[in-house]
Amino acid sequence: MIGIQPIDQYARDISDEKQHSVIDGSSAGTEKRYYVLHKDYPDPDKLRKLAASIKDHTLNHLGDYLAKAEKSLTERGVKVHFASTDEDARQTILSILRGHGVSQLTKSKSMAAEEIHLNPFLIENGVECLESDLGEFIIQLDGDEPSHIVKPIIHKNRREIARTFQREGVATDYNDDPETITRRARVHFRKKYMEAQAVITGANFVCADTGRMVLATNEGNSRFGMAPVPVHIALVGIEKIIPEQKDLAVFLNLLGRSATGQQLTVYTEFINGPRSANQPDGPDHMHVVFMDNGRTDVLASNCKEILRCIRCGACQNVCPVYRQASGHAYRSTYGGPIGAVLSPILFGKRFPELADLPKASSLCGACNEVCPVDIPIPDLLLRLRDKAKREEIPSAGAIPMSPFAHLATSPSLWRTAMTMSKAMNHLPIQVAPIKPLQDWLGQRTLPESHGGDFRKWMKNRKNASG
């Protein structure tokens, strides 16, 4: 439809039920985060500014730190791989799995794996691949896509989940009690973990000095996935590196609080190698796949600050546009403010297609204010809008601004227009003189115009004081 951006169309069509789920879930997240940060720290701002400078330092010296991480991991018996593209990453993982004769595995939540659509690829290639995070599992059963970074099923309610469990045979009957749903998933998974031959995880951080990678989860799915299997593969974006283990204190204190309002997630795992010789459980083989997939292009762009992101989802929770439109409206792995910046540039080929996302923001600045690594998201959105203009990407829904510019630079025309605008209050939208303006007004409720009142008031005020 001409005149409407895809994201607006999505927001318009979203069901009330889904919208309520998203609004409730995201606003609860924002409140908890705010409460916990301020209870624990007199000035949390200092901490996030520090985190930002550690990340910037690392990104400025990424070649050195990545090489150091590779060396640290290799010395500890980890096989390190590199993947330039999504296809490279998928093929690398498949060949590791084939090398170990793996036909069945569990996978803990990883945005990097979502980004390359790893699950469907592995299943097409004959590897049974089960998502073990409860939310991601439900997404997998439904053939759906996650709509939030840390709460993948923020858009679903318990009734939908209960129907899915019944339909897919996870349960024999319908029961929408959240505790029952969780227990059923527990029972379903335990056998799967023990049957699996490998586990795939992401990583929240990788320390260059020791190669120690961090997995933060609440459910314990990555922990259970790893304990009984001989092979562990971690898929890691190259921007996840931090210089030293001690820096983890800064990032862990920010990650849990920003994501879910917890000081720490229940399980924080620090891994830098296969199991030790005395330990009967755990992988004999560990592989780390460092993935670029557009990240070096971002590093070379004027939006490189977005690579500081630690995937906490705080900007999604606080964003008024995300709350109204939901994550799916962003039509890519990353939704919300982070996605509005990251998706169009990370998936560079798709920039024209996703160029509406940077415009889906009122630039209110809330996303920057909550960001634990102080990413100037509104500035980055403006840079991307500028890019779209320079690359002459056609913009759905934009009103030609030249008539407005003409009006605004001519005082006499402006006065006339102000008086006229009062008359517009009583006219239906359809008579707006320009077609794009009609479309624009069709999606918005404008307050009643008080055209010219301010000028009148100012004039009177001057006369009175003079």
Add this chain to the structure above:
Amino acid sequence: MSRAAIFAKIESATSVLKTKVPYPDYDMSLVHSAPKLEGTDLWEIFSRNFSAVNGKPMNSVEQLIDFLKTNNQLRGYCDPALYDSIGGALAAAGLTVETEYDRERFEDYQFGITRATGAIAESGSVILDDYKTSHRLAALSPWVHVAVVERSEIHRTIPDAIAAFGDSPNIIWCTGPSKTADVEGILIEGVHGPGEQIALLR
């Protein structure tokens, strides 16, 4: 091939930077949470923060026996190194205690008792690692996990615990029982990991 390409692209993106951000010199006290650290006795501070995340701190084997009986968790595993001090007392009280973990029967264990590598007072976390945990699965598959914590191994802060990492390839901080809030944001405990996380002081 990918490796060289990635490093070349990083080099071309970073070599053109006019200024580079130096590694910040910072004071670790910045990351300490003063309210969480209130108090002097580390076990007391730990117990308060561990309870706040629904962990159960315990001071005596009697307290543990009482808890297991009340909750009908009567059969489990105990690290053989802890049999003399703990497992034997449980067996004497009528509980079934095995010192071999048989993964074929993983569903049979209702509780698992293993040694912790330490604890963190500030966050209420117990620390497990590959050296002191006799079986990763025994600390994970039962509904109740009992981590046996030695008083001398309680760290005051998160940075202290990181500084003490050592070279174990697998370290896990457990900050309460396994949980999820994926379904409508409602908190449910005991998803994949233990539904009860106990820290027993020794």
